[in-house]
Amino acid sequence: xxxxxxxxxxxxxxxxxxxxxxxxxxxxxxxxxxxxxxxxxxxxxxxxxxxxxxxxxxxxxxxxxxxxxxxxxxxxxxxxxxxxxxxxxxxxxxxxxxxxxxxxxxxxxxxxxxxxxxxxxxxxxxxxxxxxxxxxxxxxxxxxxxxxxxxxxxxxxxxxxxxxxxxxxxxxxxxxxxxxxxxxxxxxxxxxxxxxxxxxxxxxxxxxxxxxxxxxxxxxxxxxxxxxxxxxxxxxxxxxxxxxxxxxxxxxxxxxxxxxxxxxxxxxxxxxxxxxxxxxxxxxxxxxxxxxxxxxxxxxxxxxxxxxxxxxxxxxxxxxxxxxxxxxxxxxxxxxxxxxxxxxxxxxxxxxxxxxxxxxxxxxxxxxxxxxxxxxxxxxxxxxxxxxxxxxxxxxxxxxxxxxxxxxxxxxxxxxxxxxxxxxxxxxxxxxxxxxxxxxxxxxxxxx
Numbered sequence: 336x337x338x339x340x341x342x343x344x345x346x347x348x349x350x351x352x353x354x355x356x357x358x359x360x361x362x363x364x365x366x367x368x369x370x371x372x373x374x375x376x377x378x379x380x381x382x383x384x385x386x387x388x389x390x391x392x393x394x395x396x397x398x399x400x401x402x403x404x405x406x407x408x409x410x411x412x413x414x415x416x417x418x419x420x421x422x423x424x425x426x427x428x429x430x431x432x433x434x435x436x437x438x439x440x441x442x443x444x445x446x447x448x449x450x451x452x453x454x455x456x457x458x459x460x461x462x463x464x465x466x467x468x469x470x471x472x473x474x475x476x477x478x479x480x481x482x483x484x485x486x487x488x489x490x491x492x493x494x495x496x497x498x499x500x501x502x503x504x505x506x507x508x509x510x511x512x513x514x515x516x517x518x519x520x521x522x523x524x525x526x527x528x529x530x531x532x533x534x535x536x537x538x539x540x541x542x543x544x545x546x547x548x549x550x551x552x553x554x555x556x557x558x559x560x561x562x563x564x565x566x567x568x569x570x571x572x573x574x575x576x577x578x579x580x581x582x583x584x585x586x587x588x589x590x591x592x593x594x595x596x597x598x599x600x601x602x603x604x605x606x607x608x609x610x611x612x613x614x615x616x617x618x619x620x621x622x623x624x625x626x627x628x629x630x631x632x633x634x635x636x637x638x639x640x641x642x643x644x645x646x647x648x649x650x651x652x653x654x655x656x657x658x659x660x661x662x663x664x665x666x667x668x669x670x671x672x673x674x675x676x677x678x679x680x681x682x683x684x685x686x687x688x689x690x691x692x693x694x695x696x697x698x699x700x701x702x703x704x705x706x707x708x709x710x711x712x713x714x715x716x717x718x719x720x721x722x723x724x725x726x727x728x729x730x731x732x733x734x735x736x737x738x739x740x741x742x743x744x745x746x747x748x749x750x751x752x753x754x755x756x757x758x759x760x761x762x763x764x765x766x767x768x769x770x771x772x773x774x775x776x777x778x779x780x781x782x783x
Contacts, residue, residue, distance in 0.1 A: 355470035367774035504556025544570035546759035620729025
């Protein structure tokens with residue numbers, strides 16, 4: 336049996352969940368002398384991007400692909416529900432892998448994604464300390480913890496409430512701005528996140544990708560509510576470097592040639608997608624705004640997070656869905672498609688985001704509230720009566736953000752937050768201390 340302690344981690348399917356988990360694994364390996372095994376649930380062959388990420392990992396991090404599970408007959412099911420089903424249906428093969436690890440390694444802890452909370456029971460069955468790593472922010476975590484109480488006290492849909500809701504340690508938030516599965520309380524997706532909210536209390540600790548200076552109120556309120564469960568703010572954890580040399584040569588080289596703070600970065604995370612109508616309005620709004628931009632785009636889809644489960648890296652015409660004539664008009668102003676030169680850049684599917692931005696948060700409406708109304712580091716465009724953010728509104732916000740008074744205030748707050756994030760990740764910073772405390776706890780268990 337190997338002597339160095341080992342951590343097993345279980346991310347959910349999708350690059351947006353895999354990347355924070357492997358970056359956490361790097362910290363545990365490089366700074367705390369653990370071995371890490373990354374156990375990956377699947378519903379099909381791994382994507383090229385996933386293989387590149389895993390092949391670039393240090394030798395002390397290995398990975399195991401669980402056998403693909405069937406997701407047949409799930410047309411119309413929300414991507415989040417499909418992810419949860421993948422995790423559930425992978426439990427038998429997960430048990431086999433964990434039994435093998437326990438027999439050959441000194442397994443200090445098992446860390447699961449929030450979508451995989453049912454795997455906590457598997458860990459307890461094998462007497463392995465179970466933990467959760469939540470790649471998003473503490474505001475969403477607080478909502479999930481508070482959801483069972485909300486469900487008891489609210490009779491209508493949350494989106495129909497006239498007054499904002501009070502969530503643990505967070506600013507009041509309108510029901511229409513809650514996470515997507517909370518918008519329909521009759522859906523299976525809602526029932527699943529309701530269950531997850533209850534299962535949060537089954538873990539021995541939760542690591543969250545945030546830091547005290549960013550969400551201290553939500554973190555403290557969570558700990559006071561839960562009591563015996565420790566919350567470890569270990570972020571911001573982000574990807575450093577990119578294995579995609581095309582991205583490096585196109586995106587970063589182009590950015591290096593632009594004046595500082597002159598480019599608007601447009602991205603909806605690793606899985607976010609827009610409807611065709613909203614994509615059209617966004618594209619034409621960027622053009623109306625008249626500012627340089629780097630936009631990461633993927634094919635439109637009526638489901639807001641369809642990109643999580645789709646690999647679009649092999650699209651033959653990745654920009655064919657853009658409004659007619661846009662590519663031709665925008666050359667020399669705000670667009671450079673990968674096969675043409677110009678003054679801007681539009682990249683299909685993916686960009687090395689961690690190098691484009693120092694720190695960012697990629698949640699949807701709840702993050703808009705947190706970043707725009709609480710921390711004042713964002714400007715939030717207003718939707719029209721049809722629920723679309725139209726091109727004129729986008730152009731107005733783009734101009735204000737890049738060259739207006741609103742943007743000046745945002746830039747100042749962002750710089751302050753960037754300094755705070757760097758401090759949190761410093762040798763004696765709050766996030767560094769939090770992860771060190773947890774690593775010491777794992778190493779000092781009786782079996783070690």
